Amino acid sequence: xxxxxxxxxxxxxxxxxxxxxxxxxxxxxAGTNYxxxxxxxxxxxxxxxxxxxxYFFKSRVEFEELIEQGGLLEHAEFVGNYYGTPLAYVNETxxxxxxxxxxxxxxxxxxxxxKLPEALFIFxxxxxxxxxxxxLIGRGTETEDIIQxxxxxxxxxxxxxxxxxxxxxxxxxxKACDKINAIIVAEHCRRERVEKIYLSMLRGE
Amino acid sequence: xxxxxxxxxxxxxxxxxxxxxxxxxxxxxAGTNYxxxxxxxxxxxxxxxxxxxxYFFKSRVEFEELIEQGGLLEHAEFVGNYYGTPLAYVNETxxxxxxxxxxxxxxxxxxxxxKLPEALFIFxxxxxxxxxxxxLIGRGTETEDIIQxxxxxxxxxxxxxxxxxxxxxxxxxxKACDKINAIIVAEHCRRERVEKIYLSMLRGE
Numbered sequence: 287x288x289x290x291x292x293x294x295x296x297x298x299x300x301x302x303x304x305x306x307x308x309x310x311x312x313x314x315x316a317g318t319n320y321x322x323x324x325x326x327x328x329x330x331x332x333x334x335x336x337x338x339x340x341y342f343f344k345s346r347v348e349f350e351e352l353i354e355q356g357g358l359l360e361h362a363e364f365v366g367n368y369y370g371t372p373l374a375y376v377n378e379t380x381x382x383x384x385x386x387x388x389x390x391x392x393x394x395x396x397x398x399x400x401k402l403p404e405a406l407f408i409f410x411x412x413x414x415x416x417x418x419x420x421x422l423i424g425r426g427t428e429t430e431d432i433i434q435x436x437x438x439x440x441x442x443x444x445x446x447x448x449x450x451x452x453x454x455x456x457x458x459x460x461k462a463c464d465k466i467n468a469i470i471v472a473e474h475c476r477r478e479r480v481e482k483i484y485l486s487m488l489r490g491e
Numbered sequence: 492x493x494x495x496x497x498x499x500x501x502x503x504x505x506x507x508x509x510x511x512x513x514x515x516x517x518x519x520x521a522g523t524n525y526x527x528x529x530x531x532x533x534x535x536x537x538x539x540x541x542x543x544x545x546y547f548f549k550s551r552v553e554f555e556e557l558i559e560q561g562g563l564l565e566h567a568e569f570v571g572n573y574y575g576t577p578l579a580y581v582n583e584t585x586x587x588x589x590x591x592x593x594x595x596x597x598x599x600x601x602x603x604x605x606k607l608p609e610a611l612f613i614f615x616x617x618x619x620x621x622x623x624x625x626x627l628i629g630r631g632t633e634t635e636d637i638i639q640x641x642x643x644x645x646x647x648x649x650x651x652x653x654x655x656x657x658x659x660x661x662x663x664x665x666k667a668c669d670k671i672n673a674i675i676v677a678e679h680c681r682r683e684r685v686e687k688i689y690l691s692m693l694r695g696e
Contacts, residue, residue, distance in 0.1 A: 437693060444689050453685040465680055472657065472677035475670055480658040484649050488642060
């Protein structure tokens with residue numbers, strides 16, 4: 287019987303929303319049933335960071351060679367440093383039938399959406415929705431300026447999230463983690479996926 | 492702010508798969524966040540069954556009047572008795588922003604798929620997938636007859652599930668309930684849904 291390919295799960299969202307914190311919480315929990323794909327970077331390791339655990343630390347030359355060879359699923363440059371996702375690990379893990387979890391910036395997520403539209407895209411949103419609601423229906427204690435700023439932020443988020451399959455508000459880390467895990471469980475129950483498994487089994491693969 | 496409409500959740504599957512058992516288990520658990528829609532029937536109450544709890548018990552004349560008035564979301568006849576879902580309760584609960592859960596036969600689910608394609612359709616499957624796998628990769632202890640029967644059953648299920656959004660195997664009641672709850676949580680995080688909430692809030696509804 288052929289092994290079913292794993293699911294590529296991409297967690298992204300505006301910077302500062304707490305993607306890293308949510309990802310660490312997910313992987314600190316028992317029973318997490320997917321593999322974390324470690325990013326590659328040219329920035330120097332910070333105190334306590336370990337090569338191959340927090341990041342794969344590479345020189346600029348090494349990183350650019352990998353870009354040229356097509357060895358990165360996505361990459362971007364921030365403040366003079368490269369960040370990217372090594373393709374080999376992702377492909378090998380998916381082929382082995384294991385789910386892979388990426389936590390990356392929105393630019394990288396957009397690159398993956400182009401290359402692998404069948405991946406699962408989760409947008410981590412700041413709790414602006416509930417906040418916005420409180421402000422708008424609030425007790426009139428906010429200035430018009432603040433209300434307008436909130437509305438502008440909501441519009442920006444709306445635009446960013448349009449490429450994603452799911453939106454999870456990071457109002458509470460544990461709640462956000464529970465929702466992300468529920469989304470992954472649900473995706474494995476999607477009829478198209480189960481049908482494929484049935485069919486390949488009936489074909490004796 | 493306008494209340495968002497609730498989600499209509501339809502659980503169905505082949506007869507004998509354990510839909511009723513799974514539904515009872517879901518509603519016996521604390522924290523179930525959706526309303527059960529009680530079916531209407533013309534069959535006589537069984538020992539211990541309560542009108543308005545297990546079913547709404549009606550006469551044939553009353554039931555047929557309701558069919559004529561378009562008062563049923565779906566209905567079917569089994570062994571000389573009508574079974575159906577009263578439309579008013581479903582509509583009122585959805586309009587109030589609460590999710591409604593239906594547990595019905597596949598014929599009824601097909602009727603709802605026609606009328607309300609935006610509902611959430613979950614197919615409860617017998618654990619034939621895992622069983623089939625065991626048989627096919629088994630130790631050659633099964634006769635060819637039994638293997639062919641399993642394959643035929645799998646094909647039938649495949650055909651039935653094609654109208655559904657999700658497939659949940661009823662290998663263990665608790666596992667099946669967890670998956671159904673995960674699917675409902677995930678559906679509430681779908682980007683299209685969250686976008687609608689943002690937009691209606693930005694319009695001040």
